Amino acid sequence: MKDTTATLTGSEATFPAAEYDRRLDRLRARIREGGAEALLLTGPENIYWATGRQTAGYFAFQALVVPATGAPVLLVRQLEETSARAGTWLDDIRTWQDGQDPAAVLGKLIASLKLGRIAMERTGWFVSPALSDAMIAALGDVTLMDGSGWAEAARMVKSPAELAAMRLAGSYADAGMAAALEACRAGASENDIAAAMTSAAIAAGSEAMAMEPLVSSGPRSGIPHATWRRRTLEDGDGVFLELAASHDRYHAALMRAAWIGQPPEAARHMMDTALRGLDAALGAIRPGAPCAAPHEAAQAVIDDAGHTAAFRKRAGYSMGVAFAPDWGEGGILSLFTGVETPLQPGMVFHLPITLRDYGRYTVGVSETVIVTETGAEPLSRLPRALSIC
Template sequence: MIANHNLLPVDAIDQLPFTSAEFDMRLASCRKAMNERGIDYLVLSSPENIYYISGFITKGYYVFQALVVTHTSDPFLVVRRYEQVNVERLSYYRDATVWQDTDVPAEVLARAMSDLGALGKTVGVDANSMFLTVSAYETLRGALPGTNFVNASTILEKCRAIKSSQEIAYIRRAAEALTAGFKAAHEAARPGRTENDVAAAFHYAAISAGSEYMGSAPYIASGPRTALPHATWAGRGIEKGDLVIVEGSGNWKRYSAALMRTWSIGKPSDSVRRAADASEAALDAALAAIRPGVTSGEVDAACRGTVARAGLAHAFLNRTGYSVGVGICPGWGEGWVMDLKDGDPRVLHPGMVFHIVPVLFPEPNISVGFSATVLVTETGAEIISDYPREMEC
């Protein structure tokens, strides 16, 4: 363990996105969940969970990193030596065990945990995280024989699903930058321009309005490319009669707000107009259904049923929505925290935030969608991210 004594506390605290009280509350909630599940040590590997508990953030999360939570001592980070200064400057918990580029990182983690007495105990891991590789997990297990490893991927779900007032304020700030990006993208979506022009306008305006780097690149497509899910700009020229679909996010202190709009360059066809009307009606139905006490599945049923009554059930291929909050590449969503999907029995509570996305694929070369980021309030739903829905440019 390396203690960081080179900086005054203020050097780190001034960089923190949340108060000490909020970080302490998050750790207490995490430990309570660990205790309920009989977990002695928790190893978090997803950058979102690490950020949520500690405030530590780096774009270098593509290499091994972990946050270890115990019941008796402060959490500590296991990071590449190159990243240690980020722990000192950006993390609420400033102790780190570092690995060199010549080390096997999971072995370094295992030694640190063994020193803490983890051998033979119950260790929870982020088993569903894309950032805990099979190789690292097998190395960790092999280095701690007799230790009981359990899947703790859902341990922070309840904590993260309900946002604090500060988290909600950050999402609102992200939405302000997002709106600026959409206004610029809308103005750029004209004949003679390209998808790249739309992307450039979106990025410049959103970032100029305060957005940090987004949890994902915006999805921008025109013409027949609109039928490609998650398509990014590809230089295609925009022509009269095209559809242009844009889905993007803004980000503030790693918290995201997202939005989707579809624009028609000229008068849309009857088929497109029908799909657009259905998407908007489905969005409104979901918004009307959202309130504390209803289930995820009930919101999905309201949204999906509206599309079905329009005769377009076959065109609705995805879930109704997903939680948004901490957004770190490769995505701005928190779908693993909570989805709005068919049959899901989980109950909505005030403080939850969702991106509602009824995007439809009515024809082989077309997609049409309108979305909103919404906050569950004490009485219903409040739209956080919005932009006029007028379709025709």
């Protein structure tokens, strides 16, 4: 059988090899700083960020071993080898077969690399406690360290190539949201709106989204994270809309609100507060300011308007690489009270400012923004005001 490895390698890669070399160098520096011989990654976001490895088959166990010096080694299910070679520039890709214990295969791989002190991330979505225990047992006498957050720290500030991908994702989100707002009318169903939203985002260029869009109307719009369930819109309904579109797994999210007919005065006041809260948060974004600053600026506006109880959450969270079940990087950075990490140019955040009359309606507005040398660059060009349909 003809060896296609050479022609496959990197043929589907998101970025040039040099982009990943720079990322791996950052990881190696952190590994040496932490006193480990290697970092073991199992989260799909971290593996993708470090190598370009992506697939719809990320539900199957995969692991990346990044030594403090030398080339990384990727372990994937045998069925996934072709996509791993096409999506990455890696030379050393090992496989486990269906019917094998992947933890045992990993243990043998680590033994063959003669690594004695390994940092292991313990915060991934896709390693169950049982599998984690099996991995630790399979690693035998290896000294284990907690490497949680090492890769995430390196992901906080995006490269120019990453920012370009996120700007494209933002344009796809704009297309989806514009179509959703156009579809909002009495007699339309939530499914009609969701179909218009996703169709337009995908037609504009979006790939798979890491979480389903949120489309809800009437009293259902007052339920956090509710989404479409065939309800028909009626005069007097509020409509809540949120999505994140994707370019090469980099996501940009967007939220808007609409009303069928004229909204009550209380909803108008809440929407005005949300708009002013978002403006305040955006105005507080500048390099060197703590991540808490945008949240506290928005919270002050909301508290002064008397809507404290309608907004009991963080003002934002970081965005970037995402795989289901979440479109954000909320586990990396939050815009919230007490988060003192300084903002830096190249960080990206989604700021959803939502005010709820729970069980009745939600109004709100959001932007995904890039932190720049002078402030914040919003990725959406859509109007922010409540849309009257």
